[in-house]
Amino acid sequence: MAPVPLSPINVGHIDDVQELRKDRPSTIPDRYVRDMVERPTLDTVPLSSSLQIPIIDLSKLIKGNKDQSQSELLKLYSSCKDWGFFQVINHGIETSLLEAIEKVAMDFFMLPLEEKEKYPMAPGTVQGYGHAFVFSEDQKLDWCNMLALGVEPHYIRNPKLWPTKPAKLSETIEMYSSNIRKLCQNLLRFIAVSLSLIQDTFDEMFGVAVQAVRMNYYPPCSRPDLVLGLSPHSDGSAITVLQQGKGSSVGLQILKDNIWVPVQPVPNALVINIGDTLEVLTNGKYKSVEHRAVTHKENDRLSIVTFYAPSYEIELGPLPELVDENNPCMYRRYNHGEYSHYYITNKLQGKKTLDFAKIST
Incomplete structure (x- = not known):
C-alpha cells in the first residue's frame, strides 16, 4: 500500500532565492542548508573527466544510410540501458526557437517579485511559480525558483497561471512545446525499435500524451557546498527533455555507479532522460536515473524541462515482449493517473516513488 502523502504547505515569498540573494547575498538561511549526507561533496567526478553521457545524432537515425542508422540505434540502446x-x-x-524560449524564461525570472507572485504554485500542485514538492515546515528547500505549466492535453492547463509578461511567453511556449512534442514522439519510435518492438508501440499505447514544461532558475549561491539547486530524484515521465541555458554554469549531475557525474552542455543539444514510466514499460531494461542540480558561487543557471508521459487514463505495466523466464515481471499494472498523483504528493527522494509500482519479493 502506498504511504499516506504528507500535507503540503505554503512556502512564502520570504523563501524566494532571488530575493534572498538580492537582500543578503552572503547569507544562507537554515531552510536551505542541507544535512551533511546530502551536501554536494567530493563524490563528484571532475568536469575534466572523460566520463561523459553519450551523444545521439537524430539525423543519422532519420536520414542516415543503413549502416549509420544501425550504428546510431545501437548507441541509443546502450545509452538507454547503461546510462538512462x-x-x-x-x-x-x-536554434532561434531554443534561444527564444531561453529569452522569455529569463525575462520572466527577472520580473519584480510581485509580478511573479501573481501566478502562485498552490500547495500540493506542480503548476505555477514557486517551490514544488514541499510538505513540511522543516523540509529543506532547493536553491531554485521555478515556473511550471501543464501544456497538453488542454484540460490540464490552468490559464490563470500562464503569465501575461513577458508578452511573448505564452506564444513561445506553445511553439516550443509543439516542436518538443514531435521530438518526443520521434525518440520514442526509435527507442521502441531499439527494443525490437513495433515502431509505434508507445505512440499507440500513450493515447493523448501528457506534456508539461518547467523553467528553473538557479541564482548564484555564496556557499554552493551547503545547498542543492534541485534535490536528487528520478522523473515520473516516460521521457524528459532538458534544455540547458546558453552560458549557464554546469549544474546538472546524474548518479552513475554511485558517483555524481556532471553533464557538460553541448551547444544546441538537448538532454534526454528515461523516466520511471519507461522503466516500468521496459520491465527495468531501460532504467530511470537519479539526478540533481547543484549551484555555482558566481554564475546563475537556467534550464527548461519538458516532461512527456502517457494519458492519465492509461493502464500501464511491463510490456509482455520484455517479460520472460530470464526477466520476470518486476512491476505491477496500475493506472498512470494514480501514479502521477502519488508522484506529485511525495517529496523528491531519489527513486523512492518507483516503489509505487514495484512487485514485492
Missing part, C-alpha cells in the same frame, strides 16, 4: 541519459544533436528544432 543522452544528449541529442541534429534534433530538428531551430
